Amino acid sequence: MSAVVVAEQESRDLWVGGRGPLLVFAFSVLLSAMTYLAATNRAMNFLEQREAVNLTVQVSLTVGVLLTLLVSADAISGERERGTLEALLLTPVSRRGIVGGKLVAALTLWLACLVVTVPYLWVLGRGVAVAGQAALLTLIVGTLVAVGLGGLGLLISALTSSNKTSLASSLLLLLVLFAPTQLPALPKTGIGEALVRVNPIGSSLHYVSQVLVNRRSWTYDLSYLLSPALLAVVVCGVLIATSPRIVKLTAGVSSE
Amino acid sequence: MSLLNLLAAAVVAVMPAASPEPAITLTSDQLTAVTGQTLSLESVLTRPDGVQSGVAHLNVTSLDGVYVDLEDWTMDVTQPVGPDTDSQLSWEVQAVNSGHFALYVVLVPKTGSLVVSPPVLLTVTARQTLDTGGALPVAVAVPAILGLAILATRLRTAR
Amino acid sequence: MASLEAVRLSKRYGDRVAVDDLSFVAEQGDILGLLGPNGAGKTTTIRLLTTILRPTSGSFRVAGMDGDDPAGIRRRIGVLPESSGYPNRQTGAEYLRYSARLFGRDRAGAAQIADRLLADVGLSDRAGSRISTYSRGMRQRLGIARALVNDPAVVFLDEPTLGLDPAGQLEVLTTIRQIALHRGATVVLSTHTLTEVEQLCNSLLILHHGRVRAAGTVEDVIATAGRRIGSTRLSDAFLSLTNEERP
Ligand SMILES: Nc1ncnc2c1ncn2[C@@H]1O[C@H](COP(=O)(O)OP(=O)(O)OP(=O)(O)O)[C@@H](O)[C@H]1O
Ligand SMILES: [Mg+2]
Numbered sequence: 275m276s277a278v279v280v281a282e283q284e285s286r287d288l289w290v291g292g293r294g295p296l297l298v299f300a301f302s303v304l305l306s307a308m309t310y311l312a313a314t315n316r317a318m319n320f321l322e323q324r325e326a327v328n329l330t331v332q333v334s335l336t337v338g339v340l341l342t343l344l345v346s347a348d349a350i351s352g353e354r355e356r357g358t359l360e361a362l363l364l365t366p367v368s369r370r371g372i373v374g375g376k377l378v379a380a381l382t383l384w385l386a387c388l389v390v391t392v393p394y395l396w397v398l399g400r401g402v403a404v405a406g407q408a409a410l411l412t413l414i415v416g417t418l419v420a421v422g423l424g425g426l427g428l429l430i431s432a433l434t435s436s437n438k439t440s441l442a443s444s445l446l447l448l449l450v451l452f453a454p455t456q457l458p459a460l461p462k463t464g465i466g467e468a469l470v471r472v473n474p475i476g477s478s479l480h481y482v483s484q485v486l487v488n489r490r491s492w493t494y495d496l497s498y499l500l501s502p503a504l505l506a507v508v509v510c511g512v513l514i515a516t517s518p519r520i521v522k523l524t525a526g527v528s529s530e
Numbered sequence: 531m532s533l534l535n536l537l538a539a540a541v542v543a544v545m546p547a548a549s550p551e552p553a554i555t556l557t558s559d560q561l562t563a564v565t566g567q568t569l570s571l572e573s574v575l576t577r578p579d580g581v582q583s584g585v586a587h588l589n590v591t592s593l594d595g596v597y598v599d600l601e602d603w604t605m606d607v608t609q610p611v612g613p614d615t616d617s618q619l620s621w622e623v624q625a626v627n628s629g630h631f632a633l634y635v636v637l638v639p640k641t642g643s644l645v646v647s648p649p650v651l652l653t654v655t656a657r658q659t660l661d662t663g664g665a666l667p668v669a670v671a672v673p674a675i676l677g678l679a680i681l682a683t684r685l686r687t688a689r
Numbered sequence: 690m691a692s693l694e695a696v697r698l699s700k701r702y703g704d705r706v707a708v709d710d711l712s713f714v715a716e717q718g719d720i721l722g723l724l725g726p727n728g729a730g731k732t733t734t735i736r737l738l739t740t741i742l743r744p745t746s747g748s749f750r751v752a753g754m755d756g757d758d759p760a761g762i763r764r765r766i767g768v769l770p771e772s773s774g775y776p777n778r779q780t781g782a783e784y785l786r787y788s789a790r791l792f793g794r795d796r797a798g799a800a801q802i803a804d805r806l807l808a809d810v811g812l813s814d815r816a817g818s819r820i821s822t823y824s825r826g827m828r829q830r831l832g833i834a835r836a837l838v839n840d841p842a843v844v845f846l847d848e849p850t851l852g853l854d855p856a857g858q859l860e861v862l863t864t865i866r867q868i869a870l871h872r873g874a875t876v877v878l879s880t881h882t883l884t885e886v887e888q889l890c891n892s893l894l895i896l897h898h899g900r901v902r903a904a905g906t907v908e909d910v911i912a913t914a915g916r917r918i919g920s921t922r923l924s925d926a927f928l929s930l931t932n933e934e935r936p
Binding site: 290291295296298299302303305306307309310312313390393394396397398400401402 | 664666680687
Binding site: 361365 | 736739740741742760763764766768770772773774775776778779787788790791792793819832835
């Protein structure tokens with residue numbers, strides 16, 4: 275119950291006068307630039323259109339998750355630094371409730387990014403009837419990744435002593451996960467495939483492009499969703515288990 | 531007509547079947563499509579001795595020199611042919627590029643030489659599905675609406 | 690029954706002892722002054738009693754609740770933390786409403802409490818302004834109002850008059866006196882301003898290096914320490930109790 279109150283107020287702080295609207299605005303400018311380039315490309319034919327939709331989904335997913343991670347990485351260390359955490363810890367709200375409320379608030383940013391993505395998917399996917407599928411795919415796969423990485427951002431935020439460290443570690447983490455997806459040609463079998471599969475972002479992007487570009491069925495490469503799903507479940511589990519111990523005035527696991 | 535004549539005619543009719551030459555024919559010889567359209571094609575294999583087995587392969591060749599990535603055009607490029615398989619095979623093709631193409635089916639038998647069907651001529655016309663006219667309004671409108679909304683709330687709270 | 694009780698409470702950070710074997714009792718309605726030089730352990734003591742920190746050893750009871758039940762204690766106490774921060778983007782009213790809701794009030798109840806407390810601390814006219822536009826004194830009063838949203842039985846105020854001008858100090862002190870008088874709450878007041886203690890507190894706890902140097906009513910402490918040094922002023926007693934040579 276009180277977790278709902280936390281989520282409500284945190285979302286308000288994010289959206290009313292907070293960073294939320296500006297971040298989403300920047301996100302839409304990025305998608306617009308991409309869409310404009312794709313649309314003015316004369317050579318674009320039917321297949322490339324599917325690829326354009328896929329690219330939009332991939333950028334939306336990656337950048338949307340990045341923004342979510344930034345917000346969640348600030349959630350606890352930021353309050354510590356601004357001196358507002360002690361007052362929150364002094365309320366009867368459970369530590370789990372605090373973490374849950376903050377995670378939900380961070381996820382509203384991801385949902386906003388998703389909503390902003392839909393018109394772009396629609397305009398890029400016209401004629402090949404792929405926009406609806408792409409939007410649904412983004413919702414499901416993106417939410418999975420956003421929960422996992424947003425939760426991870428919260429964990430990092432609880433465990434690091436300064437906000438700067440928390441934000442930097444979270445960014446680094448995202449970079450490490452994202453960089454391999456941009457390697458030109460990972461081998462499709464053996465180690466290359468394993469690398470893609472263990473990386474929640476890499477495997478999510480792979481799954482999405484299999485469905486959107488290669489027109490596989492949703493179940494064809496479903497096993498690629500294992501790592502983002504596992505990440506989400508494990509991170510939530512760890513948060514539930516450890517938040518009573520790690521959400522406190524000074525960072526760290528041991529001394530209180 | 532004498533019985534002998536009838537017999538002779540029968541012998542003549544059976545004659546080509548007796549010669550062991552298999553053949554493949556396609557159900558049409560001229561097709562048109564727009565990019566993105568999926569077409570289906572049937573091939574009929576005539577196997578005079580009924581035991582031919584091997585692999586049937588669909589091929590797409592551009593007559594304008596455009597590069598054709600077969601994987602994009604069809605999911606099943608090859609189909610096995612055994613002694614018991616239906617002599618009629620169906621193929622699904624998606625028109626990926628615009629231009630003039632020839633589609634044909636080859637049978638690669640276990641033994642013997644290739645059997646090739648006559649080509650189907652496919653003309654694909656481009657469909658301009660993505661145009662600046664359609665995408666630009668969205669690319670401009672979405673950030674503009676968001677920006678205006680932010681501006682409006684800023685102005686209201688500043689007052 | 691004592692409203693506040695600490696038994697051999699200790700808190701160590703590695704080798705450093707912040708609070709050492711602290712025992713004391715405060716009754717309901719008491720205004721307890723917590724005195725001591727910088728680093729004496731005042732803030733640590735308050736954080737132990739308010740369940741923000743877990744003690745290394747010892748036990749305590751606050752407002753009838755055992756130290757093992759932090760959520761129960763938190764429901765019955767109000768705290769103004771040391772150098773507390775405030776969410777700059779929220780308005781004063783929003784901040785208090787949120788706090789009240791975290792203590793389980795519904796929307797309407799929270800709004801009512803916020804309005805009443807804002808009036809109590811003299812912030813009604815700025816209720817709708819963002820906290821970023823508040824002066825230090827206004828923030829401090831907002832913090833005190835926040836400490837009262839749950840009608841607490843024990844109120845902890847860690848240096849509430851820090852950085853306030855004389856008029857601001859007076860306002861805050863008046864508010865504190867009202868809390869004790871009208872609400873019947875126990876108040877623990879940590880401060881460096883000895884005159885505040887003399888004006889406000891009926892009992893006193895002087896800490897030094899995490900240890901209790903003197904405890905009792907203000908008069909008792911002055912009398913006991915003053916007899917040794919021949920003075921009747923609290924400042925003399927305080928200095929003699931907390932000078933560096935240890936007994
Ligand atoms: N998180 C911490 N880690 C290590 N040592 C700490 C920590 N917090 C406090 N201390 C130490 O504990 C001792 C008591 O600190 P505390 O903040 O309780 O003093 P204080 O009486 O409130 O001082 P002040 O009047 O300056 O506010 C100090 O020696 C301090 O250095
Ligand atoms: Mg202190």
